[in-house]
Amino acid sequence: MSNRSRRRFLQFATIGAAGAIAGNAHSPEGSPTSSSVINLPFAPLNPRLGMIGTGGRGTELLKNFLGADVQVNALCDIVSEKAENARTLVEKAGQKQPVLYTKGDYAFEGLISREDIDLIVIATPWRWHTTMAVAALKQGKHVAIEVPAATTLEECWKLVDTSEATRRHCIMLENCxxxxxxxxxxxxxxxxxxxxxxxxxxxxxxxxxxxxxxxxxxxxxxxxxxxxxxxxxxxxxxxxxxxxxxxxxxxxxxxxxxxxxxxxxxxxxxxxxxxxxxxxxxxxxxxxxxxxxxxxxxxxxxxxxxxxxxxxxxxxxxxxxxxxxxxxxxxxxxxxxxxxxxxxxxxxxxxxxxxxxxxxxWNREGEIARKLGGHGGMDYLECYRLVECMRQGLPPDMDVxxxxxxxxxxxxxxxxxxxxxxxxxxxxxxxxxxxxxxxxxxxxxxx
Ligand SMILES: NC(=O)c1ccc[n+]([C@@H]2O[C@H](COP(=O)([O-])OP(=O)(O)OC[C@H]3O[C@@H](n4cnc5c(N)ncnc54)[C@H](O)[C@@H]3O)[C@@H](O)[C@H]2O)c1
Known part of the structure; x- marks a missing residue:
């Protein structure tokens, strides 16, 4: 463990009565002010998508969301060629040009504040996941983050607290x-x-x-x-x-x-x-x-x-x-x-x-899932199902x-x-x- 991570660990760890170390971070369990998002249905809508991170995984996800007929309005990557390549995929799917955000590490802040986006997909390196998700939730957007959603307990709690406070869902894209x-x-x-x-x-x-x-x-x-x-x-x-x-x-x-x-x-x-x-x-x-x-x-x-x-x-x-x-x-x-x-x-x-x-x-959507092919078809089904839940006003299968x-x-x-x-x-x-x-x-x- 590096000095930095040891310090971070010591910040949250306290020795519990039973001898196990309790990882309670800052947010009290059972806090009376908290309001659970368990079983909270989406307000029914046909989600318009913005994506942050259009590298290997982002591009794959984009193909699957396009396969599920999702409108993609904006894309963000710090490497402009990657964002441009992703834009080509959107255009090939017959949609209008999505707006690109490529100027620096915080260009995503422009994308998440757009009014014409309901769902933000995050496929960036791990250290960005929680920062981007929390910012997007605070802009009133639902969020789907790649795996793992968080790398510290503090980040885990930040996602839970922010999802509850904003009444927006934060879903981890666990395709498996x-x-x-x-x-x-x-x-x-x-x-x-x-x-x-x-x-x-x-x-x-x-x-x-x-x-x-x-x-x-x-x-x-x-x-x-x-x-x-x-x-x-x-x-x-x-x-x-x-x-x-x-x-x-x-x-x-x-x-x-x-x-x-x-x-x-x-x-x-x-x-x-x-x-x-x-x-x-x-x-x-x-x-x-x-x-x-x-x-x-x-x-x-x-x-x-x-x-x-x-x-x-x-x-x-x-x-x-x-x-x-x-x-x-x-x-x-x-x-x-x-x-x-x-x-x-x-x-x-x-x-x-x-x-x-x-x-x-699989029975219903297996054919198109297998055709699109991401990890044998499960990538399409996770994207399709998330969008289906939003369109039908259901709670998501997986939550924060x-x-x-x-x-x-x-x-x-x-x-x-x-x-x-x-x-x-x-x-x-x-x-x-x-x-x-x-x-x-x-x-x-x-x-
Ligand atoms: N579920 C799966 O099967 C699966 C498969 C592969 C990767 N992943 C996950 O997907 C995420 C991305 O992995 P990848 O393989 O696509 O990596 P990648 O390096 O190919 O793509 C990451 C992209 O994020 C961009 N980026 C970095 N910082 C950014 C910022 N501040 N703003 C905007 N864009 C930024 C990079 O330029 C790059 O294009 C990771 O969390 C990884 O664990 C999941």
Whole structure:
């Protein structure tokens, strides 16, 4: 932990009575002045979109929102060619030229104050997410932020507080929640197929070494984070779907975690064989332990094994497992086992469940989703569904409490590691309302 992050950690951490470190930041849980946005429906409207950050991810998201017939009125990127490239996509979709904001780090302030925008999509480097989201909420806009929504507990609380104060939604764009297998399994969980749930596994295991050392795209900012923090830098892709299976913030919540990391070796080793000795990257010291393993305990007693490794050879894997008293599902590759399944103790295929449990969204929109293709189609479904909720005046599938809870293992894993893997408490971002809400996120799977 750097001196700066240690100071930040000490600002919020106090030792709780039970010996776990409580991460309560500045906002009191259960504050009587707070007004929850749980289940708050959108005022029905056909959203007009403004996008901040039109790099790799922003461009992909833009294609998907255009695929969902969303009007795009303004785009912002500090690199004008990127904004211009994105503008071409909008024009190709037959829309009028969107206005561009490209002059400096705070050009986005011009975009978020426009009257002809209802939804701001943020796809910038992590350190900008909360600053931009909070500013946009304060301008009365709904916000959809890329993952992770926040990188400190203070930022998590800022998003919650501001969403509540402005009565605007702040959604984290956790596309994996809309994956084919994830939505299929969610339906099966809700139907009780796995019995009482016991544990899950979630991860982001993705060999990003080439990308991290690239001189463009994420190579310009993401490697730097590996010189600043030791913990799980990217918890949400694996965790979001498992949180949905378990009904986190809907009858259960994350209670505490413990975390440990291996030594940091992969990036330095990659650099030694791929980066010329006179490159400034040789000045960097990587401190993010290569494999971070965190164990989360929920209030109802369930456990989650949460992992992160982007610095070593590994086939892509989010683990994506859920188990209960009647059976277990594991992904990568997808396989399932139920009590007394024919074939003895062999894994079975999930194909036999597709007819009965294919998610209604995939059933309805799967063809166009697969055609647009982003991450197998889930990117389109997350964009389409968000816009559908706005058009129909529904509450969003995922809200600011999910954004905060799923991002929190980032700073909490850092805090646990810094204190010898001590248990660290999750704040209750819902301020107790997780007990009242039932069911799951994601349309059509609500029991
Ligand atoms: N959900 C997913 O599957 C997925 C996939 C990739 C990336 N992401 C997330 O998307 C975000 C962006 O990642 P990326 O891969 O597109 O990175 P990128 O570097 O390709 O794009 C980031 C863009 O933000 C711009 N930018 C930086 N500071 C800015 C500012 N102050 N104002 C306006 N623009 C600014 C950069 O010029 C760049 O074009 C990250 O949060 C990342 O974690 C999510």
């Amino acid at each position: 929640c809309y994956g084919y297998n994830e939505t299929l399994i969610l339906g099966m969980v809700r139907a009780g197929m796995f019995g009482d749930l016991l544990y899950g596994e979630a991860a982001y295991l993705h060999d990003l070494r080439e990308e991290l050392f690239s001189n463009k795209g994420e190579g310009l900012w993401r490697r730097t984070v590996h010189t600043e923090r030791d913990g799980n830098l990217y918890p949400t892709h694996g965790l979001g779907p498992v949180a949905n299976y378990m009904g986190i913030n809907r009858g259960d919540r994350f209670d505490y975690l413990v975390s440990m990391s291996t030594p940091a070796k992969g990036l330095a080793e990659y650099r030694s064989s791929h980066v010329p000795k006179d490159d400034p990257k040789w000045q960097e010291r990587y401190i993010t332990g290569d494999m971070n393993t965190s164990l989360i305990k929920t209030a109802n007693g369930l456990t989650i094994n949460l992992q992160h490794d982007v610095s070593n050879p590994h086939p892509y894997d989010r683990l994506n497992a859920i188990a209960g008293t009647k059976g277990i599902f594991r992904d990568y590759p997808p396989r399932i086992y139920f009590d007394e399944q024919p074939g003895g103790e062999e894994w079975g295929s999930i194909d036999q469940y597709k007819e009965r449990f294919e998610h209604p969204l 409490y999910d954004a905060a809870s799923w991002s929190a293992p980032g700073p909490l894993s850092q805090a646990s590691i810094a204190s010898g893997s001590a248990p660290v408490k999750f704040p209750d971002f819902t301020r107790g309302r997780w007990k009242e809400r039932k069911g799951s996120t994601i349309a059509g799977a609500v029991a």
